[in-house]
Amino acid sequence: MKQRKGNLFVVSAPSGAGKTTLCKRICDTISGVRHSVSYTTRKIRSGEINGVHYMFVDEDEFRTMIADGEFVEWAEVYGNFYGTSRSHIEGMINEGIDVVMDIDVQGAKQIRRHFPDSVLIFIMPPSMMELEKRLVDRRGDSADVIDTRLKNAVEEIREYKIYDYVIINNVFEEAVEELKAVIMGERLKITRINHEWIEEKFLKEAQ
């Protein structure tokens, strides 16, 4: 059934809960779903592509965009800036594309304010112990960074009740199925479907 507009799915999770992999998989497997591309000032990592993983800009460019009101939300995280372009999101939604954004709790709140129909999904790690293990196993982070991430994780989890859905990323394939169910289910909601299409198809002749 054709949607009038795309839906906006905001996915948050503490660092290490598996959010990025999950969102990537979803965008690869459900048709009509695309990942939003954020702007960032952080350095490009090996394997990352500008315009695909992020729009990489320098701090001057980023500050100009802030001044121009280009961001629906932006934040400084661990010394780098990250921001979501309003026109990027609105463009996709108006084309009927469902947009998946991964973003932290503060960003999610800002998105909800600008897009009240957005769907907020929180991904939990299997347990706090497993989260710590995953952060330690991830290369390149110092003990201090891991400690900060763990404290932030608890602060983020404390706010899970502002979200519409909660998924526990215990078995990855099950979490994929659950995120898929949330997205497909939302598309079928009476508040989101194309009523003109239904009336044309089923009720026009009968009237």
Place this chain on the structure above:
Amino acid sequence: MKQRKGNLFVVSAPSGAGKTTLCKRICDTISGVRHSVSYTTRKIRSGEINGVHYMFVDEDEFRTMIADGEFVEWAEVYGNFYGTSRSHIEGMINEGIDVVMDIDVQGAKQIRRHFPDSVLIFIMPPSMMELEKRLVDRRGDSADVIDTRLKNAVEEIREYKIYDYVIINNVFEEAVEELKAVIMGERLKITRINHEWIEEKFLKEAQ
């Protein structure tokens, strides 16, 4: 994630839209979902099992149950009585089982009144022409019965907006996936999950 209580899914569709087959498949494929068994006074058909497809009772027994307030909803359809036992539904929900009921629009309204948290799902036929074809192909119905069913179908479709979700049963396997998504998605909703369990698991030590 353990649910505190089961959810109640009410599935309606005009006769011929494929509701019964769809509900049967769902109950066979998703764990923790069970079909509610209605009481009826209509004659048992070949292949039907008392207590599985329906609880078959005579009209005197049915009227006694009405008088005793046993039904959360009941209706007379084409000369036969159909009713849903409150204790049957509540028993399953309290055990944490998700219950799927298939029931007409009037029945769905009564269920919503008694169970405000119930999820109402409307199944549309692929088109009105296809619906007519399916009703004609079905054996044992007279032209008059088919005509009545078609008129009722239009009346039922007119009320689709009281439902929470709409699924078009065009390709059966896709409709199964969609109904599955609705049920799985609802289980993950913040209003339905077990908050004590989450707080115990993720926030207890941190407090």
